[in-house]
Amino acid sequence: MSITCNSIKMPDKNGNLNFSNQAPSQWRDVPQKTIHYAPKEETIMLSGGLTILQDQLIEAALQSMGENYISMPNPNFESFQTGKAYGNRGQCNPTYFTVGNLVKYLQNLRDEKGLSSEEIVKKYVYITAGGCGPCRFGMYITEYKKALRDAGFEGFRITSFEHDKGIFQGDDIDDGILNFTPKFFITLIKAVIIGDIINILGYKMRPYEVEAGSVDAAIERCRNLVSKAFLGKKSLIRTLWQCRTVLKKVKLNRLQPKAKVMVMGEFWAAMTEGDGNYNLHRFLEAEGAECIPQPIINRLMLSLWEAERDVLKRESLQVEGAKKVDFSSVKTRALIKIGKVVIKTHFTLYAKAIGLHHYEIPDMDKLARLSEAYYTLDCEGGEGHLEVAHLIESVKENISHLVISVKPFGCMPSSAVSDGIQSLVTSRFPQANFLAIETSGEGAANFYSRVQMALFKAKQSAKEEFEDLELPDTIPDKIHNYLYQPHNAKAGTAAQLIESLTQ
Ligand code: SF4
Helix, strand or coil: CCHHHHCCCCCCCCCCCCCCCCCCCCCCCCCCCCCCCCCHHHCEEEECCCCHHHHHHHHHHHHHCCCCEEECCCCCHHHHHHHHHHCCCCCCHHHHHHHHHHHHHHHHHHHCCCCCHHHHHHHEEEEEEECCCCCHHHHHHHHHHHHHHHCCCCCCEEEEEECCCCCCCCCCCCCCCCCCCHHHHHHHHHHHHHHHHHHHHHHHHHHHECCCCHHHHHHHHHHHHHHHHHHCCCCHHHHHHHHHHHHHCCCECCCCCCEEEEEEECHHHHHCCCHHHCCHHHHHHHCCEEEECCCHHHHHHHHHHHHHHHHHHHHHCCCCCCCCCCHHHHHHHHHHHHHHHHHHHHHHHHHHHHCCCCCCCCCHHHHHHHHCCCCCCCCCCCCCCHHHHHHHHHHHCCCCCEEEEEEECCCHHHHHHHHHHHHHHHHHCCCCCEEEEEECCCCHHHHHHHHHHHHHHHHHHHHHHHHCCCCCCCCCHHHHCCCCCCCCCCCCHHHHHHHHHHC
16 A cells, blocks of 8 residues: 555545645654643542543542532533544444543533643543554553544543453553552442442343332432432441341332343443433333343452453463463462452442342353353453353343443454354354344434334234233232342243242
8 A cells, every 4th residue: 555545544625635645744643842740639530431421430439539529521422523533544433432432521621621731631641441453442542642632632632441351450650640540449349349230230220120220319319329328428328228228118010021121232332321222221120121231340350350360271281391380370379369358348238238138249150151152261352252151141031131242343342242253152042032223423313213113023922921821810019119029031020020939
């Protein structure tokens, strides 16, 4: 390819060819001029991009540690358009949403709040998860820097922690800005776990609320209580007991046979609650379904599982002259073990306190065994083998009536798995009701129509499953209490409840 072709970009306006024949220039990560950044005590940290509840809890948790931290609003369609305007071509969909969201936020500070670009660059810093990929994830930070430069914020600081290192970050973290200490990460993990638990309960309860909006109102009250507990350094377990009282007051009618839909796929696209996946969860609920979301804890457990597997593989290599006992890998294994215990213990305690029963943290070894015949466990891009495992698990254990895999436009790992490997899985498990669906930022009508088609079959299955059961003469009140969460071979909530009464 010629040098001229190399530097060609799609024109923003048809017919404007001024960009062609320009000399290509080298990308520089470092700003051209020296910038005197604000001292740490005047620096404001920005982040966000998890579920709305988790972003809010993280804000309270980090502020409780004295950090000057703000969670940005959830990315929306305008963020996506901003990301497209300033980003490189051919990025994956989550890049446009998240990069555009930051640019949009800073533009708002400049244009609505009256801060100058220089002031913003000096005072603000953005924290994100980083990593080496192997997908486009490895390019995120460069993408942020490129878009920020082109939007007039050259030199804006981006700091990252490695998503797969958790509380064990290396020395490359800029501790002049932020101390990524174990305490910092444990506080962060507590907020994420509590957010996961409340979100799971919300998804279990909302489809059955008698009064529209009552579950959201109760969850908002729980969020307030937990945020105040973080800020006031009060017991989180006691606070979650208080949340149990709040949730118990919500009236439910759980004997409605609703299709249960597992939403999985690429981490961000499956988890976000907004335009990033066309508000998929809320759309499904409005269409009469109950969602099984993917909690963030699943991604944390996968990262730990991958880290442990790497250590074991390294240990199995025969290296000439190597020490008999490599203490660095012994230490890493011990830290991974501690990481798992920290996550599991906190999850169990918090879930018990608020009343989430029979919810198991995914067993990563079991999921690996389920998927290894279909997809190599060594491929760590995106969610690796996890998407394959979720589908097989759902079919084998009758977890849902429909599995939707959300794959962002331009996502390399998710496309390979959803379009490629899952075709083999569905041919071996023809009873699977599976929909792999792309999110491109545009094309909502097509997206919704395909979801509705798959949902039709799922609704039929849920109805048949329920109607095959014999209703007892009397239905006890506990059926409508969210704390009653029986677990059996039925998939739908209503069918599970009735089945539990006959056992
Ligand atoms: S997994 Fe896909 S969507 Fe996610 S960062 Fe990688 S390429 Fe992008």
